[in-house]
Amino acid sequence: xxxxxxxxxxxxxxxxxxxxxxxxxxxxxxxxxxxxxxxxxxxxxxxxxxxxxxxxxxxxxxxxxxxxxxxxxxxxxxxxxxxxxxxxxxxxxxxxxxxxxxxxxxxxxxxxxxxxxxxxxxxxxxxxxxxxxxxxxxxxxxxxxxxxxxxxxxxxxxxxxxxxxxxxxxxxxxxxxxxxxxxxxxxxxxxxxxxxxxxxxxxxxxxxxxxxxxxxxxxxxxxxxxxxxxxxxxxxxxxxxxxxxxxxxxxxxxxxxxxxxxxxxxxxxxxxxxxxxxxxxxxxxxxxxxxxxxxxxxxxxxxxxxxxxxxxxxxxxxxxxxxxxxxxxxxxxxxxxxxxxxxxxxxxxxxxxxxxxxxxx
Amino acid sequence: xxxxxxxxxxxxxxxxxxxxxxxxxxxxxxxxxxxxxxxxxxxxxxxxxxxxxxxxxxxxxxxxxxxxxxxxxxxxxxxxxxxxxxxxxxxxxxxxxxxxxxxxxxxxxxxxxxxxxxxxxxxxxxxxxxxxxxxxxxxxxxxxxxxxxxxxxxxxxxxxxxxxxxxxxxxxxxxxxxxxxxxxxxxxxxxxxxxxxxxxxxxxxxxxxxxxxxxxxxxxxxxxxxx
Numbered sequence: 001x002x003x004x005x006x007x008x009x010x011x012x013x014x015x016x017x018x019x020x021x022x023x024x025x026x027x028x029x030x031x032x033x034x035x036x037x038x039x040x041x042x043x044x045x046x047x048x049x050x051x052x053x054x055x056x057x058x059x060x061x062x063x064x065x066x067x068x069x070x071x072x073x074x075x076x077x078x079x080x081x082x083x084x085x086x087x088x089x090x091x092x093x094x095x096x097x098x099x100x101x102x103x104x105x106x107x108x109x110x111x112x113x114x115x116x117x118x119x120x121x122x123x124x125x126x127x128x129x130x131x132x133x134x135x136x137x138x139x140x141x142x143x144x145x146x147x148x149x150x151x152x153x154x155x156x157x158x159x160x161x162x163x164x165x166x167x168x169x170x171x172x173x174x175x176x177x178x179x180x181x182x183x184x185x186x187x188x189x190x191x192x193x194x195x196x197x198x199x200x201x202x203x204x205x206x207x208x209x210x211x212x213x214x215x216x217x218x219x220x221x222x223x224x225x226x227x228x229x230x231x232x233x234x235x236x237x238x239x240x241x242x243x244x245x246x247x248x249x250x251x252x253x254x255x256x257x258x259x260x261x262x263x264x265x266x267x268x269x270x271x272x273x274x275x276x277x278x279x280x281x282x283x284x285x286x287x288x289x290x291x292x293x294x295x296x297x298x299x300x301x302x303x304x305x306x307x308x309x310x311x312x313x314x315x316x317x318x319x320x321x322x323x324x325x326x327x328x329x330x331x332x333x334x335x336x337x338x339x340x341x342x343x344x345x346x347x348x349x350x351x352x353x354x355x356x357x358x359x360x361x
Numbered sequence: 362x363x364x365x366x367x368x369x370x371x372x373x374x375x376x377x378x379x380x381x382x383x384x385x386x387x388x389x390x391x392x393x394x395x396x397x398x399x400x401x402x403x404x405x406x407x408x409x410x411x412x413x414x415x416x417x418x419x420x421x422x423x424x425x426x427x428x429x430x431x432x433x434x435x436x437x438x439x440x441x442x443x444x445x446x447x448x449x450x451x452x453x454x455x456x457x458x459x460x461x462x463x464x465x466x467x468x469x470x471x472x473x474x475x476x477x478x479x480x481x482x483x484x485x486x487x488x489x490x491x492x493x494x495x496x497x498x499x500x501x502x503x504x505x506x507x508x509x510x511x512x513x514x515x516x517x518x519x520x521x522x523x524x525x526x527x528x529x530x531x532x533x534x535x536x537x538x539x540x541x542x543x544x545x546x547x548x549x550x551x552x553x554x555x556x557x558x559x560x561x562x563x564x565x566x567x568x569x570x571x572x573x574x575x576x577x578x579x580x581x582x583x584x585x586x587x588x
Contacts, residue, residue, distance in 0.1 A: 219529065239409040305537070312540070
């Protein structure tokens with residue numbers, strides 16, 4: 001672990017020209033939605049500031065966030081981007097293992113007390129003292145609390161760490177909980193998605209490194225630069241939505257024509273992410289671009305908003321064959337039946353009362 | 362037939378206008394809302410630029426929604442500042458235990474056929490007032506707040522997003538809010554059935570001309586059936 005290195009040093013050591021380095025800074029500023037006048041600030045920070053130490057923990061997760069992260073799309077600096085943060089601890093990617101690695105984590109926590117970023121991939125098993133996720137001989141619950149105590153900020157990578165993802169979908173057997181449920185006293189940036197887009201991940205890190213503060217967050221704690229608008233708002237198939245031209249089954253002509261996937265259960269209208277802007281794998285494509293409806297992977301509890309391929313979700317507490325419309329129709333029918341029954345009783349009573357009156361007369 | 366012994370001007374013009382605008386908007390919003398959730402028609406294959414299938418339905422939904430909101434606000438204004446005896450929700454005091462007492466119970470018993478004689482009210486009876494509070498006031502408020510929150514999603518940081526966007530984290534996510542908006546829409550047809558039934562029944566049983574009163578404004582008191 002070389003200490004006190006700047007990013008610029010690293011880029012130079014990796015054989016990246018000054019020109020490419022400036023290109024990287026400009027691109028990053030664009031992704032962050034910063035004005036061109038901010039580019040010198042980024043360059044300055046990259047050249048002069050010591051690399052931000054990062055401890056990257058893995059809890060209950062599938063490592064898809066790491067997979068996405070290492071595929072950041074700026075070609076020549078792909079590897080360096082992975083190096084640019086001083087990734088001091090990452091149990092998946094580190095060369096060392098075992099006690100040595102755990103010592104590195106503790107050393108970083110001590111040397112950079114209150115200054116390091118804690119990046120968490122995956123969430124925390126809380127049931128039975130967290131025994132369903134043991135890392136390095138201790139429960140992930142303990143490790144997270146210990147490491148978070150001296151962190152400057154926490155980045156919750158992916159849907160797992162941000163909201164829970166598949167681990168805390170019903171019935172959540174391991175009591176999986178997102179980071180924000182466990183750590184309450186630290187600023188948390190949520191970067192949801194399954195996985196998040198690599199440029200979004202590197203953008204968030206760059207912002208923190210450049211300005212030393214968290215980016216602007218929305219109401220759910222997500223960076224506004226990437227999660228301010230819905231997939232739907234920037235979708236290239238939006239014209240087909242407005243025209244009412246929908247794919248109705250995956251083998252119809254409309255699929256081939258690339259019409260809107262709304263009726264196939266696309267969650268684009270309710271999903272906040274940058275897929276339709278930045279796209280994936282260096283702008284190659286994104287799910288809707290490949291003809292698949294958005295499943296809303298960056299939204300809270302998207303697994304329980306079930307079926308992926310129908311528009312209207314089931315009503316959770318009423319079993320798997322119910323949706324809002326079915327319940328509505330039944331309730332309206334019940335109201336009508338109730339009114340009819342009440343009318344019948346009223347008529348009978350009235351007829352009775354009438355005949356009694358006649359008897360009296 | 363009993364002779365009309367008294368004519369009472371109950372529903373003044375602002376109340377009747379509110380009623381019919383609200384009725385029209387509710388029906389239109391329900392129909393367009395269901396269409397938006399499950400668009401039926403498909404234009405023929407071709408260029409999207411020539412068709413406005415979905416945008417028209419959405420446009421109608423939003424247009425009726427804004428009329429609905431304005432009408433709702435107008436009704437609140439009329440209740441507070443209109444000085445209208447029957448239009449100001451004066452008798453509705455659910456925070457006071459006495460309101461739930463005898464008059465309310467008598468009306469419930471009457472609806473359940475436990476009491477034979479019908480209590481008679483010039484305005485709304487206590488059960489009707491409660492139903493209107495739940496379905497029309499609370500129901501409409503929820504639909505308005507959630508609707509404006511979702512409308513604000515088009516323009517993050519705009520007026521609707523700032524003032525109503527808190528509904529989204531409250532319900533967990535945008536999807537859940539859409540779902541709740543859709544589910545709650547069904548209370549309106551349920552209300553419509555109960556409302557129409559209650560009005561027709563009261564007209565038949567009490568003969569107060571309650572059905573026509575929302576057109577003319579007048580309710581009647583009639584003599585007891587000549588025996």
